[in-house]
Amino acid sequence: MYAIPAQEIAGHCLQAFTQVVPASQAAFYCVDRQLQAHDFRLHCMSGEMHRDYLDNYRQFDPLQPRNCHSSGLAVVPLGFAMAQQPAHDSRRYRDFLRRYGVVDVVEVVAHRAGQPQAAISLLRTADQGTFTTDQLAQLNALQSLLQMAVANMQPCDDSLNGLTPKERQIALLLRQGASNKQLARELDVGLPTIKTHLINLFRKTGVTSRTELVGTLFL
Structure with missing residues (x-):
């Protein structure tokens, strides 16, 4: 079977997800064996915000791959993830989101052999509001498409x-x-x-x- 490059899949998935469930910003990324996110493909997100996240706030992110994996969910809302970590970490991460006008985030994770392989992060600003129950249900339906896409994706660079x-x-x-x-x-x-x-x-x-x-x- 022909394996599709990760960046090609990232572009198609970001376009599909943000058309069905509007988001102000989004990112597709691979997940390595140590459950670390890497090889980000950004959608409408500034390089400044992404660098700030990697340099200063990544460790406080409740939606890191290891946290999403331990949740047992394929679609992980920010509120749920924040409730699973220390309150001071969640406050630090909220400060980061507030700095860039983000009010809600949801992570959609695809697995291979029981391990997270790739994910899409969707972010929304105040004018869009938080993700609704219906939108989370739509993302759960779309997750199966992400799962199929990742199954045909070339392995990320180990x-x-x-x-x-x-x-x-x-x-x-x-x-x-x-x-x-x-x-x-x-x-x-x-x-x-x-x-x-x-x-x-x-x-x-x-x-x-x-x-x-x-x-x-x-x-």
């Missing part, structure tokens, strides 16, 4: 498991031939920071050049 989210992003951009200047622009950091990330990547993978790095991780 070779990237030991990398931080920024290192993953850099590695994927290097695979596309990005220069240091392009990396700095994409990550909104200076060239010295990019050079530091590259040195760390070389050390982690035991290589001495960008070409070796791409070959080790992706070939």
Whole structure:
């Protein structure tokens, strides 16, 4: 059976989900064996918000893959997830959402062999209001389509498991031939920071050049 690239599936799924259940922002991501989210595909979400999440609030997110997995649900509403974690963590995460005008979030998770493989995060602002019971039911119906799509998806890169989210992003951009200047622009950091990330990547993978790095991780 032909395996479809994850980014292609991500685009189709984000379009389908946000057309059926409107959301102000959304993200599709893969989940590795350590139940960490990676390889995000963003929909109407600013890079600034996403970087702020990864750098400062990810650890407080009640909808992280490990939490969704332990819930036993395929569609996990924010309110339910927040009730399962310490109140101070939920307050920190609410502060993050409030900063960007988000009032509600729901996670739709697809599994493979009993483990989360990929998920879609849907976010709504005040003008859209919180997700209704009917909309959550619609997402439960759509989850089976996500499940089928993920079943035909090429496995996400296990070779990237030991990398931080920024290192993953850099590695994927290097695979596309990005220069240091392009990396700095994409990550909104200076060239010295990019050079530091590259040195760390070389050390982690035991290589001495960008070409070796791409070959080790992706070939």
